[in-house]
Structures are given as structure tokens and as C-alpha cells.
Amino acid sequence: ADVKKIAVIAGDGIGPEVVGEALKVLKKTEELFGYQFETEHGLFGGIAIDEKGTPLPQETLDICKKADAVLLGAVGGPKWDNNPKELRPETGLLGIRKELGLFSNIRPANVFDCLKEASTLKPEVLEGTDLIVVRELTGGIYFGEKFRREGAQGEEAVDTCVYNVAEVERIARQGFEIARTRRKKLASVDKANVLETSRLWREVVNRIAPEYPDVELEHILVDNCAMQLLRRPSSFDVIVTENMFGDILSDEAAMLTGSIGMLSSASLGEGSFGLYEPVHGSAPDIAGQGISNPIATILSVALMFRLTFGYAEAAQVIEDAVKSVLDAGHRTGDIAVDKSKAIGTTEMGDLIIAAM
Amino acid sequence: ADVKKIAVIAGDGIGPEVVGEALKVLKKTEELFGYQFETEHGLFGGIAIDEKGTPLPQETLDICKKADAVLLGAVGGPKWDNNPKELRPETGLLGIRKELGLFSNIRPANVFDCLKEASTLKPEVLEGTDLIVVRELTGGIYFGEKFRREGAQGEEAVDTCVYNVAEVERIARQGFEIARTRRKKLASVDKANVLETSRLWREVVNRIAPEYPDVELEHILVDNCAMQLLRRPSSFDVIVTENMFGDILSDEAAMLTGSIGMLSSASLGEGSFGLYEPVHGSAPDIAGQGISNPIATILSVALMFRLTFGYAEAAQVIEDAVKSVLDAGHRTGDIAVDKSKAIGTTEMGDLIIAAM
Ligand SMILES: CC(C)[C@H](C(=O)O)[C@@H](O)C(=O)O
Numbered sequence A, B: 001a002d003v004k005k006i007a008v009i010a011g012d013g014i015g016p017e018v019v020g021e022a023l024k025v026l027k028k029t030e031e032l033f034g035y036q037f038e039t040e041h042g043l044f045g046g047i048a049i050d051e052k053g054t055p056l057p058q059e060t061l062d063i064c065k066k067a068d069a070v071l072l073g074a075v076g077g078p079k080w081d082n083n084p085k086e087l088r089p090e091t092g093l094l095g096i097r098k099e100l101g102l103f104s105n106i107r108p109a110n111v112f113d114c115l116k117e118a119s120t121l122k123p124e125v126l127e128g129t130d131l132i133v134v135r136e137l138t139g140g141i142y143f144g145e146k147f148r149r150e151g152a153q154g155e156e157a158v159d160t161c162v163y164n165v166a167e168v169e170r171i172a173r174q175g176f177e178i179a180r181t182r183r184k185k186l187a188s189v190d191k192a193n194v195l196e197t198s199r200l201w202r203e204v205v206n207r208i209a210p211e212y213p214d215v216e217l218e219h220i221l222v223d224n225c226a227m228q229l230l231r232r233p234s235s236f237d238v239i240v241t242e243n244m245f246g247d248i249l250s251d252e253a254a255m256l257t258g259s260i261g262m263l264s265s266a267s268l269g270e271g272s273f274g275l276y277e278p279v280h281g282s283a284p285d286i287a288g289q290g291i292s293n294p295i296a297t298i299l300s301v302a303l304m305f306r307l308t309f310g311y312a313e314a315a316q317v318i319e320d321a322v323k324s325v326l327d328a329g330h331r332t333g334d335i336a337v338d339k340s341k342a343i344g345t346t347e348m349g350d351l352i353i354a355a356m
């Protein structure tokens, strides 16, 4: 039988709770569709710092490398915020991206009908907003040389932003390919009027664009994009951009949907391998209370089914189940209008499974 | 008599029209307050490329250097967009900042009551939004070494982001000082979990913070700031950040006010010297039609009065005049609900002068 291996990294804060519900959903698909999953758990982030002295233990990396996909909860928390760099959860995050070659971060930002009101944008502006940010994830200023030195003016710090043609080309192709499966519009974001890496970026995008004649390409400067996301969010389909710009714009885009607690993301490498996680953080303030919202993590499983396993039908079943539970009015505290009627993490998970 | 020298750079597109109205306002203050201004005009941007073969002619730079302040319209347009780097308006903009030592860009983003509806944010979210972005303007990745090279993977592009302690300290102090004159809250934005320049930034901000015990300091990561600007814009007072982050966040902040066509900005150096300009661009599509909105440029004169000349009373008179004209219902096309009732550029200027 075709057994799929999934590395499960629950992480910190609410990570274990939300991942727990996602695993129940996974199990349910085994029953419904006859799939077989083999899960192996690994320590990562703050808990790995506490138990193993490093945010990304080799053992965890090995589990991921053997797997077909990784399901990640969330990492980080105030406990580790003032640690030295090597002992911080973020360092583990950057490490796992690089080690697993996850060069492409896919963040859909769509509006859940029932959460339209949660956005700070006017509903008529938000109407029809459904975009994907494709962010380059293993290059740029995140991974270039960084150091301190004594300059003419005293101590200075240096970060280096580097992109080569191949790195730009593979992420640009991702953008075009994804746009092709959607509304066929690609916005390539750069700062070509200032940065050399952006000029290279734009050259490469323009060079390959003729191979995707069905996709309408727009170049947009990052500052302008930050504005246009606010002004005309629904006009965007796929946005492709470099690591640092993607970090900022994907968070802006997610927040404007009002649905940030419900959004999932994929980090992909060559081939079908991918790491899937909710966009939201580890929410240490509500961890352990059983009140967190597992939907974004459950939808991360659906994304994994679509992008890594090609289980489109099951993905649809999960997504439909989430929708029907929300349509029936069930809400966790974060998305409830009437907080007194909010249900807990496991209740939400159970309802979704029942609806599948 | 105390004659103030103002270098006037009308620039491209609607620049000359809006600057024309601002100069009329300047003249009016001479009558009302007995001020004396000496203006000298310089070519800059696209028009300088066309007439002098460079976006920033030495002559223009000399005029600016001899002046007490610079009034700038706007530069750029599609005509020059595909020029080589040395022949692009932006290159002139970066050049003038560096040459005049304008290390601090001050961008107030406040909501004009009459334009509240123009924002895509819900009015209740926008309520009370009145913030200033203080952006470092002559350092960071904008001015670090940039080049192409042959790497192991083929051609690559490199940008370098550098900050020294002194550069961070002077802009951080600006942030603290400005916060002091306002609601006494400073948000320092960085990406200290990834960048070495951001770690230096945060260290320096923390080191000088005890000298401003009356200012409440918050450190916020740039991606989170992009989100919080959408979620709780009114909670921000002064935001201080480095060049690239400031470019993105100040545009996001300006757009969310809905008042982008009305916002002015100052770029300051050591001492009282400053360059003042509207936040909006050169709008080549409507240039020469006499329909552009001169208010942001007129308010730039008010800002110049406050920050460079210490003419607070006259600044107030200009600002009040703008407000009263708007309150009386007069609108240029860009801000008119009923476009058929829109007035032109010179009419708007004349009304403001009459109200002074
Ligand atoms: C935690 C941080 C290093 C990370 C990033 O900047 O990539 C996060 O903001 C994200 O977007 O996943």
C-alpha cells in the first residue's frame, strides 16, 4: 500500500493542541478514503531548546528528511525571546527551511464569509479578495552574510542580500504556474528602482514571462504594493516576491482578510515535499486552556493533501467540512462574536470530523 | 531683515502646478506676517534629464545647498522609467538625499475628517489615527554597495545593508524627540530576529531609551507592524525605522488614512535645514490639466514653517485655511465625491489664500 510518511512537529504554545486536532482529521481520512499515514513526532523550537539544547535537533531534521511532508504547529514564546541567537526558536525555523530546501512559501489569503466582519477593511473593499503570496524562502537578506565590523564611524552591522538567477527563476516559475491554475494574474513585487537584486529579479521574470503567455504579468514596487493591497485587495491573484518583502506583504495581506486565525501555508521544495503550518503563531497567552482555534492547522492538512499528496478529493472534503461547521454557527473564542457561546479546541475538531 | 532662502524644485508631472499654488501661499504669508522669502528655482528629475542630461544637475544642488529649505513638487514619469540607472529621476532623489545629508524623513499620516470615507478601513478603526513615520533616509540597503558577480550558481546580484551606531542613534533620537512633543509613544520597528543591522538598531535604541523616560518605547517586528497598522492604526504615535522598512510602512500608513493626496513630508538633516514635499507622486496622467490637488504641497509649506523656520503661527494659519476650505465643501477631483462639482488647482489655491 502507498503509505505516506508525515513528520509531525507540534512545537510550542498552542502548537500541540491544534496539531492534535489536525491529526484526528488525518485519521478520519484514513477511514474515509483508505489512505495510510505513518506519523513520526519531532521536537522543534522552544521545547527543543529546553529538552535538547537546540531549536532544531538533528534527530528532528532526520525525521523530516525521511518524510513525504511535515506538519508544523507553531514555535516560539516569550520564554526564549531573549536567548542568544543559536538558542532561539526563529533560528530553528530558518534552519529547517534551509536544510529542507523549502524555497517557496505559499500563503493563501482569502476571506471566510463568516469572518468578513472581522476585517478592519470595509466589506465592499474586501469583496472577492482571494490572493496567494508566493514568497522566496531560502535566499535574500535572510541568508546572506551578516556581521559586525569596525568602520570609519565606529561599530557597524552588515547584512547582505544575494540572489542568483536560478533562485529567482524557480520561484518566479512557481508564481506563474500557480497563477495559471487560478485567475491568471501575477504581480511580481520588487524594488527595482533601488536594489540590484530587484533588477536581477525583474530581468529574470521578464525573460521567462513569454513562456506563460496566458498569465497577465504586472511589476509592482514593494512600497506601492503595500498601498495597493489596502486599496484594491481583490484585484490581486498571485503575488510573487523575495524573502523580506514577502515576509511583510504576506502578513499585511493575511491581516486584511480578517481571517488570519484561519489561514494555512505551505513551504515547498523541489518535487512534492512540503512543510505545512498555520499562519498564526504559538499564542502562548492562551496555550493549554483548550480554547485555541484548530481550523488553520486542519486546513494545512488539506493543503498538504492538495500540494504534496495529490489527494484533491479529500482536501475538498476537509475544506467543505470546515465551511459547514462555520456555517452552522460554531465558533472558537478567537472568531466568536458572542464569546459566551464559544466552543473549545477539541469540540471544534470533533465537529469538523463529524461533518466530513 | 531676516530673509529666508528657499530652493524651489517643481519637478515633473503635476509638480509645477502644485508648487505654483504653494508659492502663492508663501507670498501671502509675506503680506500677512512680514516674512521675506527669496526663492530660486532648480531643475530636477525628468525635466533635468531632458534639459541637462542628469536628474540632479550640480547647479540645482548648489541652489539647494545655499538655501535654508527646499520645496519639492514631484519627480518621475513613464517617459524616464526605462532609462539606465544614471538617467532616472529616482537616482536624482537618492542623490539629493545623500548630498544634502537628509537622514530623516518625517511622514505624518493623519486622517482628514472630510476624507474619512475615502479610506478603505472602517471609520471606527480609523478613528483617532494620527501617526508619524520617522524613516532613516541615507543609510541601509539603499546606499550600501550593490553589484553583480559570477557565483557558484551563475550570475548573482548583491545589495548590502549597513548601519553604524551613529546613524542609528541620530534617527532614534529624532524619534524620541518627536514622540516627546506628541502622545509620547515610540514604536521602533526592526527585524531583530533575523537581521544583524536590526540587532544593532535595537541595541542602540535600548541604550538611549533611558534618556527619554517620559516616552513609552515598544519594539515591534516589521512584519507584525505591517499587520498592526491595519488592526490598530490609532494606537501608534511615532514609528521610527530604517530606510527600506520605512519606505514600505510609511506608504502603507499613508494609504490607510485615505488622505494620501493631502499628506506632506519633511526630509531633515543636521540643524534646521529641510526638504519638503507632498507624499503623492507626479501623476503624469493628469499633468497639465489644471485639476491636480495642491493641498499636500501647500501643507508642505506649513511643515517647512514649523520645522525649519519656527514660524508656528503662520503654519497654523495655513493649516486652518486648508481646513476651512475643505469644511466649506470645496474639493479637487481626486477628493470630490461629486466629480462634477470639482474645482481646479488654481481655484483651490486661491480659496486657501482667501481663507488665510
Ligand atoms: C519568525 C521569523 C523568522 C519568520 C520570518 O521572518 O520568516 C516569520 O515571521 C515568518 O514569516 O515565518
Ligand SMILES: CC(C)[C@H](C(=O)O)[C@@H](O)C(=O)O
Pocket (backbone or CB within 6 Å): A193, A194, A223, B090, B093, B094, B247
Ligand atoms: C522613488 C524611490 C526611490 C523612493 C524611495 O524608495 O525612497 C520613494 O518610494 C520614496 O519613498 O520617496
